[in-house]
Amino acid sequence: MYKNNKLSKAVRLAMAFGTVAAVAFPSHAIANVDEEEAAPVERIEVTGSRIRRLGEIAPTPVTVITGDSIVDSGVTNVADLLHRMPNTLIGLSPETSNNTIFASGLNNTDLRGLGSNRTLVLVNGRRFVSGAPGSSAVDLNNIPTAMIDRIEITTGGSSAVYGSDAVAGVVNIITKTSYDGVTLDVSTTQTRQSGGEEEYASLTFGADLGRASFISNLSWARQKQISFxxxxxxxxxxxxxxxxxxxxxxxxxxxxxxxxxxxxxxxxxxxxxxxxxxxxxxxxxxxxxxxxxxxxxxxxxxxxxxxxxxxxxxxxxxxxxxxxTPLDRINFITNMSYEFNDDHRMQVEFNLSKTDAYGxxxxxxxxxxxxxxxxxxxxxxxxxxxxxxxxxxxxxxxxxxxxxxxxxxxxQYSQDRTLARISIGFDGAINDNWMYNAYLTSGHVQADTEWYGEMYEDRFYDAVDAxxxxxxxxxxxxxxxxxxxxxxxxxxxxxxxxxxxxxxxTDAIRRSSIQQHVAGVSVNGDIMELPAGWLAAAFAVEYRKEKAKTLPDPAMRAGLLFNNQSQPLDGEFDVKEISAEFSVPLFEGLPFMESLTFETAGRAMNYSTSGSDTAWKVGLNWEVNDELRIRINRSKSVRAPNITELFAPPGQTFAGITDLCATSQRDGLNPDYRENILNNCAAQGIPTDFEPSPEWFGSTRPGFIIGNTDLTNESAKDITIGFVYNPSFVDDLSITVDYWKFDMSNMIQSFTANNLVRYCYQSNSIDNVYCPLLERDPETFEIVNFFQKPINSALSTTAGVDIETNYRLSTDIGDFGIRWIGTYLAERTFNQTGFAEDEIVQTGEQARPRWRNRLISSYSYKDVSAVLTMTHRKNSVVNNQWTPNQNNYNDVPSYITWDLTGRYNVNDDLQVRAGILNMFDKAPPRLPNMYNNGNYYDMMGQRFTLGVNYTF
Structure with missing residues (x-):
């Protein structure tokens, strides 16, 4: 019943619809399909759905990066490639985390610029333990590139299928599952200007022993520091x-x-x-x-x-x-599989990694x-x-x-992180129509930070005063x-x-740990045959528990060190979830409607911290004919607050405060909120002639930065509308266009002391989320304490268009390929409070230019192949709120870099590769806020790569 007698059509649609590749496929990665009749196409599970489908036809837009494409890009860390994609921003990277205490060297990706905590990273469809205590963002340093078969990126809300954190989408890293042999790979990257050099070595080995098979990889990578x-x-x-x-x-x-x-x-x-x-x-x-x-x-x-x-x-x-940040990585990973019989299999994944970095x-x-x-x-x-x-x-x-x-x-802030993770799964067939999958995953990260060059500040002042x-x-x-x-x-x-x-x-140390335990069972298959095809479904039950702890040095807890104070963190949560997904064929074989399928999914979840919530998705897939396919999806996604947002320990801070209830402030009150301010001050019993004392005015007030256990889930509504066009009059050409929009509400945001005062009293009443974060003396009415807690207050809207085209041409002198991936940002607004005056437009700013593009052209002939890649950011501005009287450096010019890489197969066992990255040595714009911004520009400069791959 799964046989497809038009394989060429299936393969073409697989590449065009839902499985659009993010980088050019080298010729050796594409199979030639000439036969009209071919072997059956198996049903597989694609990212964005738990229902197994024919020919990799996904119900939502999916971008695919192949393992070969990662090699062709000249990188040895998957994060370095993801950071260059038009639909992602950098969450954290070695270029942006040097001065981020506790985070130096982390590599997080950020889909759509909605935040790395709103991007769910999976490995083989399963959750992976986070890289930093209290966060949900996965550290991509722990995934060795040599083991990656492909990466599937779903850039749309996927909470209904995968749960919390999938607001912006899912990055699903699929690792290799079998190998028979031994391969050694070594490479080096040398920079034109000193600093930032890289070395890499990888050993992959495995065996196929019939019912049992395994593949293992041991890799080592080092990147050196870059100073100004x-x-x-x-x-x-x-x-x-x-x-x-x-x-x-x-x-x-x-x-x-x-x-x-x-x-x-x-x-x-x-x-x-x-x-x-x-x-x-x-x-x-x-x-x-x-x-x-x-x-x-x-x-x-x-x-x-x-x-x-x-x-x-x-x-x-x-x-x-x-x-x-300098970064050393050692990764060991092994995937084992054992088939009990033709219908049942056990799989084991084991990850062990150690990363050392320092800010x-x-x-x-x-x-x-x-x-x-x-x-x-x-x-x-x-x-x-x-x-x-x-x-x-x-x-x-x-x-x-x-x-x-x-x-x-x-x-120096030395970061020593050790990760251990094991996942045991069982999958197979229940009968001819239904499949099952059950797994247990446990992950642990020990993340210790040590400070060097520190001093006891008070002791220092005493010792130099002699x-x-x-x-x-x-x-x-x-x-x-x-x-x-x-x-x-x-x-x-x-x-x-x-x-x-x-x-x-003195030196100081902070020890921290992260634990994640996940159990899940899912089944998927066909329920009944309808006139237009089979009604397919998937059902899943999952349980997850996460825990994080930190224990700072006693001197840090006491605030005795220069510029370093930290308190212990101890938090945990668990969540129980149940989900269902259906694919309902509505029509088939009608004029202008080869097929029409209704897709829907729902998930109910119960968090021990933020309570119960639901996520859902509905969509239509309309295959007009063999050339054109249209898709529409609408969904609601959620993100539960993470451990840091909930349980961050109190850390003292100080701030100078402007009290809007003081009589001296009356003349300067915002006229739009003057009545609200006066009414709210009166509702708290503050006299109309209230004025803080000179001593209060003359000093900063103490407060605390602390977590908030009363946080609730963030919510996002998103929509995607797009089409895939494969014209019959041009072979091997595909055009994909998708419009997308995310409306987020109840977003978690923290506020300064003065903003707490402002929003407390500008609100319609004192019954708001801001006033409880201020404490007044009951007799003097002076503000004596404040709490910078995260609260659910912010809103954002992000919308744009993804465009991708792919064309391949085979000739007697070689195979040519060209692929353009572009993202146009149509709208980005952010409002931290919900007050109309606080909405800011971020569209076209440096962080979010209107256009980001990646153009990849490839050529191969016999044993030689080459890839030329252009990465582009459109001109933008630093800040949309800029006015000419501020400065003369708000305009950001466009920015383009070019990479050229190539391979040569010396024989069946030996391959050499070389490349020039940033081949024209393009520097960042030489203006403030740009010249040293590793979020958006290449800080490495021109560099040369050389690698050798040998199979024994």
């Missing part, structure tokens, strides 16, 4: 100053302009300490002697009014900035009050300082000194001396006492 000093476009950065030609009152005269390019230096910090006295800035030589600081060329005042320098001594921004930033930078009697200073420095700022507080004089703690080393007492140099503070304080001489380089250094310096 390694790239000329980062080192010589654009420098923004206050417009010296500003015309007051002219709305077209910008406040800020780009002055030029160079190494910008902040003079107020040096590696041995710096201070100003008598109009001269001083520092210390390595031996501790006082001397004038060597300053570079003074720049015009910055927008803040500060004067920096071009070159010279001080805090060099390029020297202390890093672009690409790096400048040494600690501190401001310290240095008094004129400091015994660590040379005599001429004491004499000079003793004449500055003399008064009751500092009778011996004092200066504010800026110190860059280079002797403590750069601050006096002479009874002929000995000691710490000034008696309590500090009793605790073991030793004088630390920082006024020079390397002249400190080792014991004093040890008392101040």
């Amino acid at each position: 000093m390694d790239r000329d476009f980062l080192r010589n950065a654009p420098i923004v100053i206050r417009n010296p030609d500003l015309i007051s009152g002219d709305p077209n005269s910008p406040l800020a302009v780009v002055w030029g390019y160079g190494e910008q230096v902040l003079a107020s910090y040096t590696k041995s300490g710096t201070f100003s006295a008598g109009g001269t800035r001083y520092t210390f030589s390595d031996d501790g002697s006082l001397r004038p600081q060597q300053l570079g060329q003074p720049l015009p005042p910055l927008t803040s009014g500060r004067v920096d320098y071009l070159g010279g001594e001080g805090y060099n921004f390029a020297e202390n900035s890093f672009m690409r 790096e930033s400048s040494p600690a930078f501190l401001n310290l009050i240095t008094q004129g009697d400091n015994a660590l200073l040379p005599q001429d420095a004491r004499d000079l300082i003793s004449q500055q700022n003399v008064g009751a507080t500092y009778p011996n004089g004092a200066v504010s000194m800026g110190y860059l703690a280079s002797d403590f080393g750069n601050r 006096i002479e007492l009874d002929g000995q140099v000691v710490c000034r503070d008696e309590i500090a001396r009793a605790q073991g304080c030793l004088p630390l001489n920082i006024f020079g380089r390397g002249i400190y006492d080792a014991d004093a250094y040890d008392w101040v310096s």
Whole structure:
């Protein structure tokens, strides 16, 4: 009953409808199909549906990337290819996570730019443990490219089929399941400018033993760091100053302009300490002697009014900035299969991986009050300082000194992640019509972070403030001396006492773990035969439990370290789900209606944290004729809050607050909300003549950043309408067009203290989500505490069109192929509160340009093949809310890179490949907000790849 006697038609539709490839298929990956009659086409499960279907005809748009295409792209990490696709943004990557504490080196993908936590990543149709505690985003570093058979990307809401997190779509990574032999693959990537080099080695081996088979892969990959000093476009950065030609009152005269390019230096910090006295800035030589600081060329005042320098001594921004996180990966994966008989099979997947990365930033930078009697200073420095700022507080004089703690080393955040995952599944036939699949999956990630170059900040201030007492140099503070304080001489380089250094310096560690356990059973098959075909269905029951813990160093919990404070996290949730999916053939064999099928799916879920919810999908697949197919889908998807959003521990913060209930604020109230503000203040019992005290105005207020266990699920309604056209008058040509739109509501958002005040009192009543996050003293009515909790408040709309064309031509001189994948963004709005005035339009901004394109052309002849790829971003703007009086650098130019790769099969066992990536060495736009933005531009520059693949 599954036999298809028109295989050529099925294959053509397979490639065109729902299985549109994301990169050019090399010629050796395409089978020639000439026979009208051929072997039966098996029913398979495609991403976006649990119903097995003929000829890979998916009910929703699916993009496919083949394993060969990954190799042809010249990358060794699947994330590097996904980040270049027009329908994705970067969630996190080594180019964007260097200064993201706890996340350095992570590789997350972000479909449609809706957020990596709203993109569900599966491996062989099953959930994979996340890469960071508290998050649901999968770290793609744990999936070795050598084991990838293909990647299926469904860019539409899929919660009805797969559950939470599939709001933007699903990335389903299908791994190889069998192999008989041994293959060694090694490659290297060398950059034209130093930094960012890569090495890769992979060993794949397996055996087919009849009923039993296995395939295993052991791979190692290393990518090196890129600092700003390694790239000329980062080192010589654009420098923004206050417009010296500003015309007051002219709305077209910008406040800020780009002055030029160079190494910008902040003079107020040096590696041995710096201070100003008598109009001269001083520092210390390595031996501790006082001397004038060597300053570079003074720049015009910055927008803040500060004067920096071009070159010279001080805090060099390029020297202390890093672009690409170094990353080492070791992956081991094995897939085993055993067939009990023709109808029943067991499969085992085992993943073990270890990744090491570190973020790096400048040494600690501190401001310290240095008094004129400091015994660590040379005599001429004491004499000079003793004449500055003399008064009751500092009778011996004092200066504010800026110190860059280079002797403590750069601050590094080492990330050591170890993943272990096992999945055991059973599948087979219940009878001639029904199949089953049951599986258990358990995953664990140990993610430990260690800090180097850290210091106890209070100890540091005590140790550098020394006096002479009874002929000995000691710490000034008696309590500090009793605790073991030793004088630390920082006024020079390397002249400190080792014991004093040890008392101040420290390393710190935070241990964390993630656990995921999943169990599921599904059945799919045909229920009954209708006049137009078989009514097919799939039913599934799933259970999932996730847990995350973090345990920071005691010094971090106490807030004793420079710029690092963290509290323990301990959270978990479980969810029970049941789903059903139906494919109902309505008509067949009518004029202009070869077939019409109704698709629907529904899922009910119950979370231990956010309660019960449902997701659904309805759609129509209309095959007009052999050339044209039209599809329409409408669905509701949900995302449950993750562990961090729910259970993040309290971390103290401080903020200056503007209280709208104060009488001094009355004249400046927004007239559209004035009545609401006054009514809400009165509803809380705040007197009409209320005014906070001067002490309240003169200080920042304490508050807490904390999770929110009252969060509910996010919701999204999406629609896709598209067609696939395979003209009969042109062989091997397909055109695919899909319009899509996502309307999201109840999105989780966090707010600053002042925004909490604003939205609390601008609301129609005090019965809103913002007011409970503010605490007032019941007697003084002053705001004494606030909670920056995530809440369900935001809305967004994202819409656009995906276009893909594919054409292949076979000739006597070789096979040619060309594929264009383009995404046009028609609409992107975001509203963090639901208030009309807070809606912002992000369409056409740098993060979301109107057009993103990828053009792939391929050629093959006998044992030689080559692929030329263009990646394009349309010109855009940094911010749609920009006005000409702000700056002169809002426009973002278009950006294009070209890659050329090739392969040569020396013989049946040996293949060599080479390539030039970013072959024209295209640098990012040399403007602020662009030149160092690894989210959108290639920071590697021109690089050369060379690889060898040998099969034993």
